[in-house]
Amino acid sequence: xxxxxxxxxxxxxxxxxxxxxxxxxxxxxxxxxxxxxxxxxxxxxxxxxxxxxxxxxxxxxxxxxxxxxxxxxxxxxxxxxxxxxxxxxxxxxxxxxxxxx
Numbered sequence: 001x002x003x004x005x006x007x008x009x010x011x012x013x014x015x016x017x018x019x020x021x022x023x024x025x026x027x028x029x030x031x032x033x034x035x036x037x038x039x040x041x042x043x044x045x046x047x048x049x050x051x052x053x054x055x056x057x058x059x060x061x062x063x064x065x066x067x068x069x070x071x072x073x074x075x076x077x078x079x080x081x082x083x084x085x086x087x088x089x090x091x092x093x094x095x096x097x098x099x100x101x
Contacts, residue, residue, distance in 0.1 A: 007030075007031055007032065008027075008031060008032070008033055008034070009025050009026060009027030009031050009032075009033050009078065009080060009084065010024075010025070010026045010027065011023055011024070011025050011033075011088075011096075012024050014087070016092060017092075018092075019091060019092060020089055020090065020091060020092060021089075021090060021091075021092050021094075022087050022088070022089055023087070023088040023090070024085070024086075024087060025044075025078075025084070025085070025086045025087075025088060026084065026085050027051075027080045027083070027084050028080065028083050028084075029080055029081060029082055029083055030080065031079075031080045031084075032077060032078065032079045032080070033077060033078040033079075034077060034098060034099075035075050035076070035077050035098065035099040036075070036076065036077075036096055036097060036098045036099055037072075037073050037074060037075055037076070037096070037097050037099065038070055038072060038073075038090060038094055038095070038096055039072065039073065039093075039094050039095045039096075039097065040072045040090060040091050040093065040094035041069060041070065041071060041072045041090070041091075041094075042069070042070045042072075042088050042089065042090040042094065043067060043068075043069055043070070043088065043089045043090070044062065044067060044068055044070060044086050044087070044088050045066075045067040045086060045087045045088075045089070046062045046063060046064050046065065046066050046067065046084070046085075046086045047064065047085040047086055047087065048064045048083070048084065048085045049063075049064065049080065049081075049082040049083045049084030049085060049086075050062065050063050050064075050080075050081045050082040050084065051078050051079060051080045051081055051082075051084050051086075052078070052079045052081060053068065053070070053076055053077075053078055054076060054077045054078075054079070055070075055071075055074055055075075055076045056074065056075060056076075062086070070088075075099050
């Protein structure tokens with residue numbers, strides 16, 4: 001396993017429907033998802049833990065049983081503050097692309 005694998009949350013497709021897909025995001029305290037975008041709007045629903053979603057003009061504290069909408073094509077990072085699990089719902093055509101500097 002390389003270092004990058006150990007520091008980024010795990011993201012896997014859990015379900016695919018006719019129009020939407022659900023991604024499971026899991027990680028432990030201290031992990032960070034580097035800057036990335038969703039090509040279409042996405043909804044994140046937190047199942048457990050806490051994290052900070054950093055968008056260009058605001059930070060959103062995510063906690064269990066809360067949700068938020070991530071705007072399409074807006075770069076953001078996710079920093080995990082407490083062991084974390086969430087579902088991300090997005091259109092099937094939507095992609096996650098990492099922002100390169």
